[in-house]
Amino acid sequence: MAKGSFSLTVHSIKVLIKRELVSSLQGWGFYGAIFVSLIVCSFLLKNFMGGIREENILISSYPLNFPLFVSVIIISFYLVVISAISISREREQGTLEILFYGPVSSFSFTIGKYFKDIFLYLITLIFFAAYFFGVSALTNLGFTYSLVKSLGLSIFWVSCVISFGLFISSLTGRVRSSIIWLVAILLAFLAIQFAHSAFLSFPKEALSTPLLYLRRTLYYLSKGISWVSPFSYISRGMESIQIESMKLYLLNIGYCIVYSVIFLTLSVYILKLKGVRG
């Protein structure tokens, strides 16, 4: 019986992934997002190449890593938005209720959505690899081992971004609310981290006692944000590649897996708790 229920769950996940994936691949949004990320990348690379003056040298192990980092950030914004609206849209349109009358559970639904976005990113990765290979062939900038490592690690970063988006989506009942929540949370993260780094530039002597307390509070808040914000995993991962520490690289993969599991579990739990009508 348990085996039958498991295979039914797997089947419904597969059907959900297929349905959603085909729908995303047939729309222009996905290709548009990759195009935007690559055009920004081209702009950066063109400026970078222009920055190396004629009759000059540049010594680097990874000149393509920063453009890749920017591309991943852009595509992550696209994925976080589509995952943030994915549950709330189905809820708003009433399809969630219909699906839940069938063999679809909150677990299979959330996992289906998660893997659909992961597959979308894997397809994006093919575009990225082809693009950077093309860049290397055109300009002779090295398609290095560290770039391959970055491409591999980006799957785990994106996993964090998607699970965070699904978590936001599970909390809200409407598409508009999901987007407002997402933007507000990300802005709050950004504001706290910006304020903290701005405070760090002042010596203790230049700050009054309340400001010193505020600096301390901001320090703890930004420490917390560095574990909650999915985007901080991207910068942490990039750093592990830059300093060529295999230990940190594997540790970052571990962090991303733990982060994704926690947020996916929370999403399933909240979806169950709130029900199909929110």
Place this chain on the structure above:
Amino acid sequence: MRKTILFTGLASILIFILTSLIGFAQQKPSFAPTLREELVYGFNVFDGKSYSGGFVPETENTIYLIADHDNTLSAKKTLVYFWPITAKYMAGFKTLNEEVEGTLEVLKEGKIIKKLTKKDNVLSYPEGYFGEKSLFYKEKEALKEYDKYKKAMNKYYDELKKYYDARIEYRKKLDKFFKEVKKRREAGEVGPLNIEIPKEPKPPKGPSFYVTQPKKDFILNLPLGKYQIRLRAKDGTIVEGSEKNVVVFTSRRRGGIGYEIIPGNRWTKRESCNDPAMIIYAAGKNILYFRPYAQDEYNELYHNKLIDPQNEGREEKWIWVHTSPIKNVFLLFFGQGKLLKKIDKKPYYVKQIPGPELGYNILEYNEKDFPYQKPTFEGYQLDLSPNLKKTGYQIYLQKKSENTPLAKSERGIRLLRKKNSQFLYYLSLLPLVVGAIVFIQRRRGVVS
């Protein structure tokens, strides 16, 4: 929906408050630094290659040292102030520099393992003060080394005095010589005069090495590990603020090969190529001068803190530190698996272009063309002509006595194709092309 609006409102208020507070903090008027009397430790530590000096302010609790090397510490009372431009504490040793006497106790796991008193020490620079090497001498050897330097200096001063006397004599002889020539020419003498031309005396050469004045400090030489230090005053009490942690570390990897690269068109702005994963990208014509070094790899945080305890760094990062120049090697330039050039080290002289124009020429040095001058640098010259056909090349080092390349000396050189960067935008169209194909396929499917 209400909750969402409330949350957005709260987030906006929070951002506004934080921005205002930062603005308020930034509007504080400028101020003169507040000087504070503090007990600091002055240090001269082995940094992997030579010795670096500095001080440890009260705000830093830990001193970092390299294992199994002599390092000096001295406790001093001085005036410390915060310098906002560098965001670091500075010491006003010129205003107050008072040695704090006592015994330095070294503790490990709470037990005293060493009691140190101040000892004489000097730093010796065998290749001169601006040379790359410095050696540490202590106690009797330090005094002996300084004595050797003093004697060499005295000898030089004596020779200099003799040289100046000889020059006065030379001027006199020269005047006499010209007068004699003039007199005989006026007398109508033609042809060779057979008068001996006075010889110009040569200036003496100063000692090529330099030794600092002996001073008394605590000399610390500890094996790998974590320790504590404190200063015990003559009355038996511990001097307040003298307790510090000491982290003694060592290199993770030894015997790497790194390069300092001097680009011909900006010789004062040198580049480093230390990591074997680094690639040298070159655009257009480039003349590069390679200077190979043996290098050891240290923890970035520890090494940065060793040189200046107020420095920042990451414990997870490792950096290469050049230890000594590699001698008696050739630089091999390879392309497509073939040896293209075998380059030997040569001295070069940087000659400024005379006149108001800026610029210089890097010329191969020889004593004949540049008398009384020293070469500016020595290196292996590699000419990367834009006419090189392929784009990927490698360099290696090879010992003169052997035929095999030195391990860890390989670096890749890639010639950039800057012109092609204009085509990068076309590459970005790839997803749109795929999207269009998918769209057309889908429409065909719907129609059929």
